[in-house]
Each structure stands twice: as structure tokens, then as C-alpha cells.
Amino acid sequence: MRKRVGPRRPTQVEIARRAGVSQATVSLVLNGTDGVPVSEQTRQRVHQAIEDLGYAVNPAARALRGMTVKTIGLYTFESVFPVDQRDFYYPFLLGVEEEAARLGYDLLLFTSANTARDGVYARGHNALLKADGCVLLGRHISRDDLANLVREDFPFVFIGRRTVDGAELSYVAPDYVAPTRGLVEELVALGHRRLLLLRQIDGAEPGEDRELGSRTGAQAAGLPAADLLVEFSSGAEDVTAERVSGWIRAGVTAVLVEPSEDNATGVALAEVTRAAGIRIPDDISVAFLGSAPAPTATRIWTSFELPRVEMGRAAVDLLVKLLDGVQDRPIQLLVPCTDVRGNSISRAPRAQVTPR
């Protein structure tokens, strides 16, 4: 927070002096005059003075007057750059960046506060205020932070679905419910009679959506609610061969996995089954309710992809609409996912005794 030194930059006052007009007139020439007329001659003189002195508008002063500064903040609740998550987040960034550029906005990355320990309100102040509005991204967002932002009436758009009690917020989220439902119906049609949904432990809305989709699908397909098991995973370490074997012994023939950013659960599952000689999909079908681990020569995971670049673009579009007042209330956008037809699910193995 040191003070800048060095030769000061010319201000509108100096332009005015040189052009023989008032500072107000300079401002009028620079911005739309909004009805106030300025003669062509004056306009010329002002522009000449600007040229001569190399004037550049001071964004801080502008912002202080309450104007927007054409800057969109991008706040990621997890670090964007670690390599393991790079491929997950990069497409979002790409979309955000492209659309921001297209609309003439600069992009402010909040890198100084994006660790878990700090929040939006780190250091006692809302770092986001440096931008006109903000795109928020990340699974481990603090619900308190979101609520505060809503309360402060700070314009933002969340990428992903998130709800906060008593507050309406804008988001762009993938529709997980519909494709999950479809997948469950398909599995039941393939003869599966006992399914397992493996959720992430964080209890966030995307997980709820998957569960909702699963239940709806089960109901539509006539599968008893008791035959849709739900378990939780906190990452790679608690997916063990014993656990998977337990599922199979319990009559589970298909597993629906909710992916995490690094897809540790999915990778672990693939590893564990391979090591234990459990064949996919012969012994057990596996599908990812979202992004799957990278395909290999022999394995394409059945899953669905979210249109991440487009989501980034849509988030920026929405945010700019909020900033411009074109959209005056929070709004939620659901975008469809695309199915990935893989080879990790198949007809259920020969009928087994389903323990009651």
C-alpha cells in the first residue's frame, strides 16, 4: 500500500487549462454528453489537448464516482493452476476469458486469496470489490461468503449450482438430474436390479442433484427405493477392494459415481477393481455422473460431459447483463450435458440372489 511516486499523469484539469475550457467540459467530451451539447470546435480543441499531453483517464477516480471499470473478477475457491486440476478448470477459464474479451472486459484473477484459509472476506475486506462483478467457481465455496455477497448486493454469477437459504443467487449450472435419471432408467432396462450411488462427501448441491436424478429414474423405472443404495466417498483412500467386493456381495451390479475435480474416486475405483480382478462391465457396471477419468485404449467410461467452455461464456454473459441492468434479478441457467457412450456399462450379470 505504498504511495506511487514519480511524475504525475495529466488530469482533466490540465487538459481543460490547455484547451481553454472547464474540466466539466473535458469530461463531457470524453463521455457521452447525455443531451448536453458541446460545439464541434470545443470538441476538437479538447481532443487536441488530450493528444498533446497524453492524457489517460484515471480508473480509480471513475470507480470512486460509482462507475463501472469494465473489469470482471474471477474467483476460484480452489487453486486453478495445479496440474491435476488444470484440465478440469481450464475450459471454464477459456470460456470466461473469451467472452470477457469479446464484451470488452478485462479479467481480474483473485489469486491472492484463493487458498482455503482465506475467504472472499480475507484481510477484513471484500477483495472482489476491485471488479465490477464476479464469476465464482469451485466446489468448496463457503456458503457464508455467498450469503454475504448476496446481502451486499454484489453482482456475481456462480458456475455450478448452489443455493443459499433466503437468498436468490445467479448461477450457470449443468443439469445433472435429467441425464442421471436417464442413465438409471437405462441401467434398469439392462436388467440391473440393485444400484449404488457413490456420492462425494461434501454434500453439495451437485451431489443432491445426482441423488434426485437417481431416485427419480429409479421410480420411473419401477425400481424399489430400497434398491438404490447411497454411499459416500471422501476421495481415493476409502475406495478399497473390500468395499467394492462388499457391494457385489450385496447384489449391486452397477455403480454410479459422482466425480470430483481430480476424479480421485474414479481413478481409485478403476485401479482397485483391476487389481482385484473385478471386471468392468462384466462383473459390475460403472458410470460417471459427470466427467470421467481420461479414456484409454480399451476403456471409455460411460459418463456425461458438461459444456465447460460454453458455461464460462454463459456466466460472463449473464454477469454482464446483471451489470448493465438488462437483467435486474438473479437468474439461474441450466445447461444440458452430452452423453458419453462408453464401454463401462452392460447388461446385468446373470441373476443373483438379492438378499432382502
Next chain:
Amino acid sequence: MRKRVGPRRPTQVEIARRAGVSQATVSLVLNGTDGVPVSEQTRQRVHQAIEDLGYAVNPAARALRGMTVKTIGLYTFESVFPVDQRDFYYPFLLGVEEEAARLGYDLLLFTSANTARDGVYARGHNALLKADGCVLLGRHISRDDLANLVREDFPFVFIGRRTVDGAELSYVAPDYVAPTRGLVEELVALGHRRLLLLRQIDGAEPGEDRELGSRTGAQAAGLPAADLLVEFSSGAEDVTAERVSGWIRAGVTAVLVEPSEDNATGVALAEVTRAAGIRIPDDISVAFLGSAPAPTATRIWTSFELPRVEMGRAAVDLLVKLLDGVQDRPIQLLVPCTDVRGNSISRAPRAQVTPR
């Protein structure tokens, strides 16, 4: 540039009112008091009021007072995100981002103006002013823009080497001279007697450095200046089979290629020689004076890599030193490259008639 609406955020004045003190005291409590004493009790009350009202400092007002806002700008003269250049620029970004985060700075990407048509001074104002200082990146930078920035005394660090007449600027650049020189000496030692340097057409400093290194190396190795040919390439389209054959007929046995960001020249060269049945390195040795195209199963290009992540970090470090006044004059940093020992150069083919 619309005006923000909605409920206003609390200001220091309101904090002061609630705490029963003056606005000045609030400011003193928030920032270092610089010798001015504030009683512990007052401090408590102010903090309580801040807590109660959810106060957040207004960055614009701060900036207007001439304070820094802990924001580093990143201006790329080419678009960063096209996939073909992604791998080239990404490591720089990585380094810049990491170091900025470490030092508590946010990162402002100037996406709105980074097309060739606009410059730093697009729209009549210096967009960079939104940040405390700036890291500049890209080959096709406008020298005028740089000169203007120096004249304005705007703090910036260029990644890459760039000189401007009569102005000293800070940069972090790879040392191309030394490894180029080494490579030329090595080639001569391998029996090559006529070398070709294929420069990018832009005539930028990195190209000059490569030529300087080549000439120095040739001289040191005792190669006549006339046997170091220099040609220019503007990209992929002017690297043709005829041209390469011409080189060989002219007695050239080794080509030193100055890479571009997308390495179009290099890719074209590989393609053209393959199609024409010209073997590398048997018929002609090829080395890249910088980053080479991606290695394949059979081909590792002899080249040298610049430590791009570290350069990004170093640029931010340097910039912050300039901002903090630790470093008060422009300074230039040269960083060493690392050799990549590939299989694209070898002993010169059997002696040929070298036409005079």
C-alpha cells in the same frame, strides 16, 4: 460505464459514527498508524463496529489517494488462449500467477485490448492504469507503446528482451547468445562447414541475439563469416521443399531455426523434409535456437528450453521490487537456458564440393 445501483456499502464514516469516533481514527486503526497513537479501547470499538456493519475498504478510494491496490497487470500482445499457443504461454502464466499469489497480489488479465489492432493505449486511455504495475509478454509488441510506458513512468517488466532508443526498461529475458554460440561451435566441431540461420522475419531482439550468438560462435570456431548464411521465414508457407533442397545444393549441412510461438516454421520444416525424403540429421542437421516442436517417438529435436515458469516468477519479483521502491531503476535480468540433447544433429555428411 453505467452507475452501480443497489444498497450502498458502509463507509468509514458510518463505522466512525457507530464507534463514536471520527473517520480519521477509523482509517488510523485500519492502516498502520505510523507513530500516531490510538488507545486500545478505541481500537476495540472500531473493530467491533467494522464487524457489526460488515465494512470493506473501498479500493477505488484508496487508489485515488495514490495508494497501490495490490494488483499486477498481465498484458499479452498476442492472445494467450488459442490452443496452438497455449503451451507456449501457459508456463509463463503459471509462474506469474504463482508468484503474484505468493506476494499477495491479484492478477489482472488485459483481455479486452490484447488484439493486434488495439494497443496499450486503445480507446484513448492507458488500460494498464487499472493495475499497480504490469508484466508484458509477447513478441509483437509495439515499440511505441513501450516507449510511452517508459515516458509515463509506468512500472512494468517485459518478459523477453526488448530495447527502446533512449529509454531503459526492465526485462527478464533468456540468454540466447551463449547457447547459440555453443551450438554453432559444436556443429563446426562435427565437421559442418556451411550453416544456415533461419530467422523470424519480425526482426525483434531475440532474433538479433541468435544471430549475434551464431556469428560469435562461427568466429570462435574459425568458420568464415561467409559460410554462415542468414535467411528469414515468415511462417509455414515459405518453407518449401525447393527451398530446403536449395540449401543443400548450396552446401548447407546444418540449419539453425529461430522458433516462433506456434513453431510453424519448425513444424513445416519437419513436414517438408519428410515429404521430400530429406533425412534429418543424415542429410541435414537441424537445431532449434529455443523451444522445439514436441518430441515424438523417433525424434527429439536438439534445442534449448527457456525456464518459462521461473521467468514468470522472476518478472513478478522484479516488478514488485520496482513497486516497493526496493529497486528504483530499470534492471535487466538474463536467465540461462538448458540444452536439450536431441537426435536432430550429427556429424556433417561426407564432404561435398562447397561452391565458392
Next chain:
DNA sequence: GCGATCAACTGATACGTATTGAGGCGGCAG
């Protein structure tokens, strides 16, 4: 000929903060 309209401009003000010289107050030496 006189109020009314209009074009062209300006003075004044507010935005929210950091800084500084000055002021209030209690105590203490002379």
C-alpha cells in the same frame, strides 16, 4: 420590444479514503 426558448458552457459538489497539523486533556515540574 420583451419574455421565452435554446445552445454552449461552467461552478460546485460528492464519491471514500489517507494524512497531517492542530487541539484537548491530564499530569508534573517550577
Next chain:
DNA sequence: CTGCCGCCTCAATACGTATCAGTTGATCGC
């Protein structure tokens, strides 16, 4: 009682801009 000092707090000001309510002349209608 006077003068002084140390401790704490405050009023005032500047930063550069956008905006709005005037203030000029000049033109116009009747």
C-alpha cells in the same frame, strides 16, 4: 498558578472524475 509535555483524537484537505443545476448570450415568436 503557569508552562510544558505526552498522549490521544479530530477537522480539514486532496486525490480525479461525473453530473447537475445554473449562467450566459443569442435567437425567436408575436
